[in-house]
Amino acid sequence: MPAPPAPLLVAQGIEKTFDQTRALAGASVEVSAGEVHGLLGANGAGKSTLSRVISGHVRRDRGTLAWRGAALDPRSPRDALSAGIAMVMQETTLAPDLSVLENIFLPELAQPGRLRPALQRQRARDILESLGQHAALPLGSEVRRLSAAQRQLVEIAKALAVDATLIIFDEPTASLSPGEVERLFDVMTRLRAAGRALVFVSHRLEEVFAVTDRVTVMREGRTVGGSLPTASLSQSDIVRLMVGQDLGRIYAERPAVHAAGEPVLEVRHLCAPPRVRDVSFTLHRGEILGLGGLVGAGRSETLEALFGLRPHSGGEIRLHGKAFSPRRPADAIRAGIGFVPEDRRLQSIVPDFSVRENLLLGHLSAYRGFGLGYATRDARVAELLRLLGLPNERLLDANMLNFSGGMQQKIIIARWLLLDPRVLLLDEPTKGVDIVTRSSIYAMLQEVADRGAAVLVVSSDFEELLRLCSRIAVVSDGATIAEMESAVLDEAKLTLFAAPRSSMAANARLLADLSEETGGAAFWALRDGGRLFCLNRVGGTGVSDPGFVAGATPRFEETRIPAALRSAPGTFVAEPDGQRSTLMAQVHSHRGHDLGWIGLTVPGVTTPDAATIVRRVQDAITSNI
Amino acid sequence: MPEALAPTSRSHLVHRLAGRLEVRMLGLALVVFAGLSLASPYFLRSNNLLNLLDQSVVTGITSVGMTFVILTGGIDLSVGSVLGLTSVLMGLAFGKLGIAGGIAVALLSGGAIGLFSGMLVAYFGLASFVVTLGVMAIGRSLAYICSGATSISNIPPAINDLVYTPILGVPSNVATLLVIYVLAGLYLSFTKGGRTIYAIGSNQEAARAAGLSVLFYSVLPYVVSGALAAAAGVLLSAQVMSIDPLAGTALELDAIAAVVIGGASLYGGRGSILGTLIGVLIMVMIRNGLNLLGVNPFWQGSAIGGIIIAAVLVERLVSTRVRG
Incomplete structure (x- = not known):
């Protein structure tokens, strides 16, 4: 127009x-x-x-x-x-x-x-x-x-x-x-x-x-x-x-991928209505795992469910291999979990308490005695102050609210470090934190992980996730759609994965139908710059396995169907070895905008009629959306 | 550290202001004390000073429970009628259970009423103002029904000893008041439960997210308040040697006034037992002084009311400066 x-x-x-x-x-x-x-x-x-x-x-x-x-x-x-x-x-x-x-x-x-x-x-x-x-x-x-x-x-x-x-x-x-x-x-x-x-x-x-x-x-x-x-x-x-174009600087500080320790927290199909529908990931000892996605995708709610602040209605949480179902934050704290919520002012800071008492609030809830037991933590408090550049002891009696957002955040993180948590959950840990303090918070979290804790970070800042985390699980509309090494990702890909797709559920049904009828693998993907971004895949074992799973981002030649990916769409293309044939069909909404590609990989070279399937796929997409 | 605490001087100011609130009230108490000493030759006489403490007992004990509730951000309007009802129940129990049994009935029923209010507030999230307003009406009505709407005067005479047996030279009711203040002050400052009560009033969400037992310690203050109102009723009955179903009418207003004059915030999280004690003493001294000076008793309300408003105004001015 x-x-x-x-x-x-x-x-x-x-x-x-x-x-x-x-x-x-x-x-x-x-x-x-x-x-x-x-x-x-x-x-x-x-x-x-x-x-x-x-x-x-x-x-x-x-x-x-x-x-x-x-x-x-x-x-x-x-x-x-x-x-x-x-x-x-x-x-x-x-x-x-x-x-x-x-x-x-x-x-x-x-x-x-x-x-x-x-x-x-x-x-x-x-x-x-x-x-x-x-x-x-x-x-x-x-x-x-x-x-x-x-x-x-x-x-x-x-x-x-x-x-x-x-x-x-x-x-x-x-x-x-x-x-x-x-x-x-x-x-x-x-x-x-x-x-x-x-x-x-x-x-x-x-x-x-x-x-x-x-x-x-x-x-x-x-x-x-x-x-x-x-x-x-x-x-x-x-x-x-x-x-932005300047993706280069991200890679310079990418965290080393070190050998993952044993799984500490395994989450399978976690469901906590209304936002969290199907979240799965595995958090290992000594790693920082990112939970990426857009605001409203259900990331904060996932953390709250893991910490017992929000009831979950389905799925399984395993902590150190044992079933774990926290009903109150006290359960989670006792199990060695710490949680830094998103809104410091609303969910973390007790404004009428001094820095010292804010720092010791987690201790207070874990402490079993009748008194305060503050003295039992004196040595550890002094150690943390030194390590983290927190205010010196004279300032411990000052009001929390006089400190910068970054300093407040460090104090809140230290609140949990005091308890030596085995799992630390952080929601937007650098929100409202200046750039200088940010890097010291990153260093702090890296050290926590290096000492053997498992760290789970939610952030809307994809650059931060890529810098900080060795792996990232992407959450979109309440479901994890991918869990991968951050080394294969950049901000652009992460953004593609995180974009909520109202068509997701309808497409999943279509893929299941296609896979069942043909006995092959049906997948939904985007293509960009010689790479495939698989958004969903259903079925396909043995020869009809296309060589990637949902959430994977392989180059064409890294898949088992490179010939089909390089060929013109609309017909079945057999791979040179004759093991499998693949049809790629571009799909559009009824308003004509690009929804990506539906692929169907079937065994052998004898194939169903491509034109029928393409028409059927397009019809299903149009009527579903 | 570059980002560490630029406004050091401001934190000193904060300190001074926060510290000054109680200091200011203590100052006010001393000014009132000195003024009355000069204005009335009777004020400083030792039997008047004892009288002053004696008059503080009922409001003073009730105000401790009120402090607990207000620290969590709630309010307990039912203390006056809880005092009336539990006194009546005690009076009825004396015949069968004796003095100790009667007192136990009063304290237990006071605690139970507090438990009821506290559960409604904490578990169902009802406004404490509304819940305790309802309990206040129910309590007073039950006090009338149980007593047959008349005073109970056949009280075991020995109970009067409870009030006036001296302990270390102090009448035992005043000693009880002081012991309760010391215990409550220690509890609120030096125990896990006490600090949890402050944390709940200051930021309930943060207390919950830190794993504190928010539900338990939201209910506890109402139980303490109910039981202490009943204890005040025991001492009041022993003092006047009669139980009136009307006893404790408007007591909640005095208790709230004392807590507020003592510097507590009605939003919770801020206040202290020492402040409440000062608040109680200021109110009692003013009442007593105006009596001694022969001022028309109808002026008492204006004096107390003026001080309440001034105290809240001061609190607001201080807290806006502290919290920005």
Whole structure:
């Protein structure tokens, strides 16, 4: 779609710093009427902050905003709303006890004059009609009773009630089912056709391809790709922009892969609703294992389940080979597990306690006596202080909150080191930590592992995971989809693996069917630069084994089907040794965007009809999604 | 270390402010004391000073339990009616069980009522304000029903010895008060349970994530509060040699006031037994002094109320400066 000449909104050189964290460092975006504009970036790239600056929720420190050619300076969401800019938030901002109708017209409460419910009712009906959703929302119902998708619809209607010209959707699909996502996309398409401008903030690449016209890509608070037509890009292009070209420096400090010790913590098919569906991995003595994935993939919840803070409903946890099922954190601590949660202020720090008592909090819970037993730890406390560059003894009585985030984090980690844990779980250990302290935390964790503990780290910062961890398990939408050496990975591949795919479940069913009918191996993969990224594989033993498993990233020649991978798709290609034949079929969603490849490897050279299978695969994909 | 603690001077300030809260209250107590000594020739007389301590016993003991509850971030509105009900139960039990049996009934029933409130608060996550408001109403109504809505005055005379037998020259009720304060102060400062109570009030999530027994130590303060309210009832009954189902009415307000004047935060995590003791003494001295000066007793409420508000205001100003 050709971009109209005059952009509706131009944001340029936006900068914003929260406390010490630089959220935006020169971000720009241009949005025109009648387009859906994707705003992309990895976790923490600044997408949400930029959206909130535009919608008046956050004030920028520097930079310019132009709205219809005139300068705009929204001091509050109300300013932005009256200009015609509305935001549909990730966590909706509705009043749960008011009715749908009252919520839609909530901004009118800020206007003088009498409310006119009859007129409002009619306008609400018109708005829903224009979205093709007149049946989806009971206007009189309390918002509390609505589903996530319905609430979102209320938010959209609310934006239209003030006749917003620009609507920003911040991660709108995060809590929706695939069917609801489709409905949302229909609504967005109608809004675009009505000449409104939409900004779609997401890190789900499939959806970006499905619904956007142009995209702006952000990285580390900057715009690295502005207003690129979606049609001109591939998934790999976008990933490369999101991650950056300078992959070289990562490898320099890659941790040595040392011989793994015996398994310490084995997790199989762990299920802890609602976020954790099927998580499996093995953590060895002396290693640092990373749990990679996007925010909301269920990584934190996995750690909480392992530490007994969250009940798990299924799966098996084995600790030192014995079944382990913690019901309370005390169980986990007794078994030698320590846990550093994600939110220091909320989950770790006791603000009214001194540094000393915060440091000794884990000891307090492990201590069996009636008193405090602080003196029994004096020697170890002094040793830790020396080793970790923690404040000297005089400062032990100071308040925790006077220290930098990095120092606080070290104290919290030391809280567990004091107990000599055999397993240490850390959730985003360097969140809000300055760059200098980061490397000392890395060194600290490496030393903990070298001394024989097993360390499990959750991080959204893929660069950090690759630097710190010898192996990485990737979690996507509550399930581990790969567990591999970090040596074979880079940020781009990790991003590809971690991207949540709403099509995952449907595709898995299709693969199972194909494998069962042909007695071969069915797999789903992406191809990039002579490598295969296997996302899922079902079946295939003996000769029909294609030579890789789900989560593997082999070069073509490292597989058992190199000839097929190098040939043109659409037909069965036999390998030179005649042992197996493979069909590769590229699949697209019904909106025409790339979903990767479905492969089918069967034994021998006599094969089923390729065209039938290709058609069938494409039909299944289209109808499933 | 470059990142280590830039604001050293600020931490000194924090220290001074945090330390000063109790110091300030102690100062206020001394000012009140000195002022009353000058204003009234009777104030400093030894029998008035003893009288002062004697008047502190009921509020003082109840305030210890209230301190425990407030430290966890809760509140116990039921202490007054728990005192009334447990006293009535004790009065009924005297006939069959004797003095020791009657006292045991009072203490056990007080603890049981606290256990009930505490379980509702900790296990079901109900607001302590609402739960103890309900228990307060139930307790008072049961006190009327059990007593037949009249005072019980046939109390074994020997119980009066409990109050006025001197121990090391101090009347035994005052000695009991001091012993309870010392034990409670030691418990809160130097035991695992005491520190857990502080940790829960300061940041319950962090206490849970560190593996502390959050549930147990969330319930315990209500049990302590109920049992101590009953103990206060025992001493009150022995003092006046009569049990009134109305006894302890509005006691919860005095106890909360004492704890708050003593520098505790109603959000939990901050406060001390020493502070509570000072709070109790300030309140009792003001009441006593206004009486001695012949001020219309209706002014007492204004004086106490003014001090409560001033104390909370000071707490807020200090804590915003400390916590930023």
